[in-house]
Amino acid sequence: xxxxxxxxxxxxxxxxxxxxxxxxxxxxxxxxxxxxxxxxxxxxxxxxxxxxxxxxxxxxxxxxxxxxxxxxxxxxxxxxxxxxxxxxxxxxxxxxxxxxxxxxxxxxxxxxxxxxxxxxxxxxxxxxxxxxxxxxxxxxxxxxxxxxxxxxxxxxxxxxxxxxxxxxxxxxxxxxxxxxxxxxxxxxxxxxxxxxxxxxxxxxxxxxxxxxxxxxxxxxxxxxxxxxxxxxxxxxxxxxxxxxxxxxxxxxxxxxxxxxxxxxxxxxxxxxxxxxxx
Numbered sequence: 129x130x131x132x133x134x135x136x137x138x139x140x141x142x143x144x145x146x147x148x149x150x151x152x153x154x155x156x157x158x159x160x161x162x163x164x165x166x167x168x169x170x171x172x173x174x175x176x177x178x179x180x181x182x183x184x185x186x187x188x189x190x191x192x193x194x195x196x197x198x199x200x201x202x203x204x205x206x207x208x209x210x211x212x213x214x215x216x217x218x219x220x221x222x223x224x225x226x227x228x229x230x231x232x233x234x235x236x237x238x239x240x241x242x243x244x245x246x247x248x249x250x251x252x253x254x255x256x257x258x259x260x261x262x263x264x265x266x267x268x269x270x271x272x273x274x275x276x277x278x279x280x281x282x283x284x285x286x287x288x289x290x291x292x293x294x295x296x297x298x299x300x301x302x303x304x305x306x307x308x309x310x311x312x313x314x315x316x317x318x319x320x321x322x323x324x325x326x327x328x329x330x331x332x333x334x335x336x337x338x339x340x341x342x343x344x345x346x347x348x349x350x351x352x353x354x355x356x357x358x359x360x361x362x363x364x365x366x367x368x369x370x371x372x373x374x375x376x377x378x379x380x381x382x383x384x385x386x387x388x389x390x391x392x393x394x395x396x397x398x399x400x401x402x403x404x405x406x
Contacts, residue, residue: 171205180218187222192231196222220306227281227305227395228263235283235300236264241276251397254280259394285395287364287402289382291318294374296364296382298392308392309374311367311383318380318404319362325400327356328393332365352386353393357402364389364402 179202186195199219207215226233239250247258247270258270264279272278288297289310296308312318331343332354341348351366366386367373373385382404384392 168206170208171211176202176207176211180215183218192222192226192229193233196226220304223305224391227300228260230264230266230279232279235281237280237282239278239280241272241274241278243274245272245274246270247272250278250280254282255284255397255399256281257394257397263394285400287396287400289318289402289404291316291320291376291404291406294376296384298395308384308388310364311373311378312376313378313380314376316376316406318378318382319359320404320406321359323357323359323362323402323404325355325363325396325398325402326358327354327363328396328398329354329356330393349383351383351389353389355389355393355396364392366390 179198183195183198183202186192186198196219199215199222202215203212203219232238237254239254241250247261247267250272251258251261260281261267261278262270264281283300285305286299288299289295289312290297291312294310294312296310298305298307331352332348332350333343334341334348334350336347343350343352346368349365349368351368354363354365356363362381364382364384366389367383370385373383377383
């Protein structure tokens with residue numbers, strides 16, 4: 129009887145050892161697949177869809193910060209390049225919604241309107257724009273009354289233009305807020321360096337060969353907005369030729385789709401820094 133018990137115990141010990149060895153080998157195999165270059169195990173389509181559904185749900189409920197945080201977590205997962213680009217674009221759209229919302233964030237401040245205040249005065253005080261203050265607080269006019277509390281963006285935006293990729297990146301405290309596809313200069317004519325926005329125009333007039341071309345003319349290539357640099361003749365503007373966006377085709381300026389520059393225009397105050405790199 130004791131001999132039979134000993135045999136059973138031995139079989140159980142050997143079985144447990146083999147099971148442990150199998151699990152260890154399986155774990156090692158998976159680890160190698162997930163860490164070696166071409167054998168990365170990407171997040172499954174079903175898991176990706178589940179997380180995107182969570183993001184959609186949070187956004188629909190107005191919880192933009194939680195939706196943004198989930199996007200950031202998702203970007204740290206193993207995603208295919210196509211899925212990564214899609215999630216990144218989703219994050220950027222959430223970023224923009226947060227910027228123009230009335231949600232308190234670390235880059236904003238709640239300001240109580242004082243006697244004698246105006247939107248112009250407040251925008252100058254916080255180095256922001258009237259348009260952004262109005263959007264963030266759902267204001268339909270420029271009239272504000274003492275005692276009203278406004279959510280005001282307080283962190284300077286910066287712009288980075290990468291000529292090699294034809295990409296303009298909007299940043300706040302080095303955090304990427306949004307990226308845009310742009311056109312830059314033919315024959316590398318867009319000058320590299322650090323510049324400052326010194327002028328902003330809505331529906332700008334274009335002057336070519338001494339001729340004044342109004343904004344309503346299809347010949348006016350400046351599009352709906354102009355933001356000029358402290359380098360005469362250069363700036364960021366819209367376009368009447370959106371099919372050419374993404375190409376090195378301009379005379380040296382940075383060209384954007386009209387809807388893109390109109391979005392950017394409302395956020396960017398005079399004095400904003402622009403860096404252009406190869």
